[in-house]
Amino acid sequence: MNPRFPPVPIVAVLAALAALGGLVLLPVAALFAEAAGQGLGRALAAFDDPDSLAAIRLTLLVAAISVPVNTLGGLAASWCIARFRFTGRGVLLTFIELPLSVSPVISGLVWVLLFGAQGWFAPAVDRLGVQVIFATPGLVLATLFVTFPFVVRQLVPLMQAQGSEEEEAALTLGASPWRMFWHVTLPNVRWALLQGVLLLNARAMGEFGAVTVVSGRIRGQTLTMPLQIEALYNDFQAPAAFAMAGLLALLALVTLAARAWLEWHTRRGTDKTMATA
Amino acid sequence: MNGRFVRPNPLPGFGPAFGVTLAWVALIVLIPLTALALRPWSLGITGVLASLESPRVLAALKLSFGASLAAAAINVPLGLLVAWVLVRGRFPGRQLADALVDLPFALPTAVAGIALTTLYAPNGWIGGLVAPFGIDLAYAMPGIMVALVFAGLPYVVRTVQPVLMDLPAEVEEVAATLGARPPQILVRVVLPAILPALLTGFGMAFARAVGEYGSVIFIAGNMPGLTEIAPLLIVIRLEQFDYAGAAVLALAMLMLSFTMLGAVNLLQQRLARRAR
Amino acid sequence: MNKRMALKSAAAALLLTITIGSRPAAAQDSLLNVSYDPTRELYREVNRVFPAVWQKQTGRSIAVNTSHGGSGAQARAVLDGLQADVVTLALASDIDALATRGLVAKDWQTRLPEGSTPYTSTIVFLVRSGNPKAIRDWPDLVRSGVRVITPNPKTSGGARWNYLAALGWALRQPGGTEATGEAYLRRLFAQVPVLDTGARGATNTFVQRGLGDVLLAWENEALLSREELGADRFEIVYPSVTIRADPPVAVVDAVADKRGSRAPAEAFLRFLYSPEGQEIAARHHFRPRDPVVAARYEQKFPPVPTFGIELFGGWPEAQARHFAEGGVFDQVTTPAH
Known part of the structure; x- marks a missing residue:
């Protein structure tokens, strides 16, 4: 970011790029090479299929619900954990992180234990006539569970490192709590928050293991994009499956564009203040 | 919420924020996990222990936790290097490289598994290079390790990156003018400052690796006692309608991870306090 | 004061999660067939042909949905409340698992010809x-x-x-x-x-x-x-x-009775035994039961x-x-x- 930093040796850059390329880029390239070898037409056929379109819609819906819920919850929790010392703070933090270490299979299973036909809440759900698992609500719940810790994980270390001096100063200068939050807290953490939301969104769209358990796999109804990709792959339609995977990666990374925009926007802002100074 | 529970603090908003936090944690995490924690005991204590002590279960747990620790340990230097280069490096295509880091997240685990297997199988681009020497990558330990490192890398990079961005330039600058070389700067100056974040990243990469199912299943080979991971055993028990048995394994894995994460958190907070 | 605020926001968050909608039950004239993996191509065609047959028989329209997965995992999903009207699985023991838990009648294997295995x-x-x-x-x-x-x-x-x-x-x-x-x-x-x-x-x-x-x-x-x-x-x-x-088929009685879908569910399974259904099965590489259809596919399925x-x-x-x-x-x- 800053030209005053000592330069990074070229060896380090090359090593990092080699690691990224070999570990991340190459497998994906191999995948798409294999798909392309079987013809582009078969790949694009994926987007002609009403089941695939339904899967795209469903994935967007699930992400549209889980991302805001976990972002707001994560912000609230980070504020408590990073700014206050209270009994059980460590336990709370560990609980928040716990979903990360729960195998995706289990993240689906827990909802079956609650809402499945023999689950705790089965009678209540039955009386209401609502289908929770094997329908959209179950997919949302499983996704919420899996993507639970991302925002907190990004914010807490940073907020702790920053300390609360600036916020306290704002309050002393007479700012209202909301003003302080909007003008001090949020701008200070915006990269980390954005990063957290990016991870959250990517994982919400790409989650496979947990939604497998609660989906019921009804074609055109409860298959999210990752499940549809698997279904296509299993149908000997590998090119179409990889085309869907490509679209999913793009959708999941859409927040990257937001970050680039924000970065550009703020840089222009600081340039302006420097010019007026 | 008076002085006893929360230490006095001039900052506002603890009450509402804590309320939201509690509801959020309870509904999405606590209640489901309680259901999981209570499920095994229909077997009785002896039943629970019996379903854990078979050599096959122990081998799977050992593999899952051992390989995940190793993968997280590989991810720490690797992720630090990548994060450092992305934050400080000036080279064409930096944005693109930055986007690549999130790819393991954005790809559904099944796709990642298929992609890695395509590459490392004996007829793949990399697997084919070593196959003539009788080395198996896919369907053996190296394959499992690759899948776990792949899954965990973004966690380390993305936790270290924001802290690295926030680090004031002056210290490094001074170190540089005093004649310190880049590796020295990294080890002596940068490293202590980002150690808490690095630990967090380690914990996340480890935790993610332990639970990883979708990608490993394609590349592991899944031979009992050799390349069979613990999450697969859970699935196998579920296939047999053995919910209690599956919950026992799940709970055992959860408690092991919980302990590990708790230890990492404790260490991380101690470091964070000392750094301040 | 703080405590009350905490409670209030907890209640608000709770309400929010509850009201996050759930979709209404599926439309009435529909069937859900829960099947195993290698039958995807078979049931894609059956699902296309059966509605016309049903329409001719009853004058009603119907949509058939399918779910495919590992046979055991599919049986478990039905046990856990997946609203399957019919199951078409890989092995009898997976339907037995449904029968022992009361979702399918104990005598399911005798309710249809050939031990309830149409192909x-x-x-x-x-x-x-x-x-x-x-x-x-x-x-x-x-x-x-x-x-x-x-x-x-x-x-x-x-x-x-x-x-x-x-x-x-x-x-x-x-x-x-x-x-x-x-x-x-x-x-x-x-x-x-x-x-x-x-x-x-x-x-x-x-x-x-x-x-x-x-x-x-x-x-x-x-x-x-x-x-x-x-x-x-x-x-x-x-x-x-x-x-x-022998991959078996059965009506899931508990679901069919609850949804009132027994008639189309049974008709769907009987269709699999009809000459037309047998022909589709044979085309999708399953050995037909019907001797006439089997004779036409002798080349494809050598006696073993x-x-x-x-x-x-x-x-x-x-x-x-x-x-x-x-x-x-x-x-x-x-x-x-």
């Missing part, structure tokens, strides 16, 4: 073109240097048929006993480098990854693989004897000596003895230390 299949060997390792029969699989691909019987219905086919051959050899059978299985699984979780996964390992010399597979899966991936790349080998694999699940005392016994935790499969795959 059958069998287990065959898929080898690479030219059969380079000269694999002709079961003993060839345990020759040194032969690598065998089969999925994990714990997670795949097809793999259980593979396993029992191999065991059945060994039991029927002169002097064959349980002990020689298990010895053969131990040698067989020592030649297996990968245990995929599903039949299609194993097919992909064999076909796309080029691993192994022979794939144990459903006949319908082997025929489909050749059709999809090139008849010149693979050959099908029929062993001297194999198992008759088979034994049935009775050899192992029926599914409940085979399941408990071989595939339960600590069963024979676990024993023969425990690495010798």
Whole structure:
């Protein structure tokens, strides 16, 4: 970011790029090479299929619900954990992180234990006539569970490192709590928050293991994009499956564009203040 | 919420924020996990222990936790290097490289598994290079390790990156003018400052690796006692309608991870306090 | 003050989560068929044809939805509340599991002809073109240097048929006993480098990854693989004897009664037995029951000596003895230390 930093040796850059390329880029390239070898037409056929379109819609819906819920919850929790010392703070933090270490299979299973036909809440759900698992609500719940810790994980270390001096100063200068939050807290953490939301969104769209358990796999109804990709792959339609995977990666990374925009926007802002100074 | 529970603090908003936090944690995490924690005991204590002590279960747990620790340990230097280069490096295509880091997240685990297997199988681009020497990558330990490192890398990079961005330039600058070389700067100056974040990243990469199912299943080979991971055993028990048995394994894995994460958190907070 | 605020926001968050909608129950004239993996192509066509038949019979329109997955996982989903009107699974024991929990009547297997199996299949060997390792029969699989691909019987219905086919051959050899059978299985699984979780996964390992010399597979899966991936790349080998694999079907009584869908559900299953349904099954590589249709497909399905699940005392016994935790499969795959 800053030209005053000592330069990074070229060896380090090359090593990092080699690691990224070999570990991340190459497998994906191999995948798409294999798909392309079987013809582009078969790949694009994926987007002609009403089941695939339904899967795209469903994935967007699930992400549209889980991302805001976990972002707001994560912000609230980070504020408590990073700014206050209270009994059980460590336990709370560990609980928040716990979903990360729960195998995706289990993240689906827990909802079956609650809402499945023999689950705790089965009678209540039955009386209401609502289908929770094997329908959209179950997919949302499983996704919420899996993507639970991302925002907190990004914010807490940073907020702790920053300390609360600036916020306290704002309050002393007479700012209202909301003003302080909007003008001090949020701008200070915006990269980390954005990063957290990016991870959250990517994982919400790409989650496979947990939604497998609660989906019921009804074609055109409860298959999210990752499940549809698997279904296509299993149908000997590998090119179409990889085309869907490509679209999913793009959708999941859409927040990257937001970050680039924000970065550009703020840089222009600081340039302006420097010019007026 | 008076002085006893929360230490006095001039900052506002603890009450509402804590309320939201509690509801959020309870509904999405606590209640489901309680259901999981209570499920095994229909077997009785002896039943629970019996379903854990078979050599096959122990081998799977050992593999899952051992390989995940190793993968997280590989991810720490690797992720630090990548994060450092992305934050400080000036080279064409930096944005693109930055986007690549999130790819393991954005790809559904099944796709990642298929992609890695395509590459490392004996007829793949990399697997084919070593196959003539009788080395198996896919369907053996190296394959499992690759899948776990792949899954965990973004966690380390993305936790270290924001802290690295926030680090004031002056210290490094001074170190540089005093004649310190880049590796020295990294080890002596940068490293202590980002150690808490690095630990967090380690914990996340480890935790993610332990639970990883979708990608490993394609590349592991899944031979009992050799390349069979613990999450697969859970699935196998579920296939047999053995919910209690599956919950026992799940709970055992959860408690092991919980302990590990708790230890990492404790260490991380101690470091964070000392750094301040 | 703070405490009240905390409670209030907790309540608000709770309300929010509850009101996050759930979709209304599916439209009335619809059926959900929960099936296993290799029937995707079959039921895609059945689902297209059946609504017209139903319309002609009753004047009502209907939409059939399908769900595909591993047979055991699918049965579990139905147990857990997936609203399946009919199940069409890989093995009787998966429907038995539904029957023991009261979702399907205990006598389900006698309610439809042929033990409620409208089509059958069998287990065959898929080898690479030219059969380079000269694999002709079961003993060839345990020759040194032969690598065998089969999925994990714990997670795949097809793999259980593979396993029992191999065991059945060994039991029927002169002097064959349980002990020689298990010895053969131990040698067989020592030649297996990968245990995929599903039949299609194993097919992909064999076909796309080029691993192994022979794939144990459903006949319908082997025929489909050749059709999809090139008849010149693979050959099908029929062993001297194999198992008759019967994938069963049943109405899920609990769901059909609740949703009032019994009539179309039963009609759907009966359609599978009709000449038209049998023709579709045969086209999608399942052996038809109807002798007339079977005669038309004689070329495609060569006669092969088979034994049935009775050899192992029926599914409940085979399941408990071989595939339960600590069963024979676990024993023969425990690495010798």
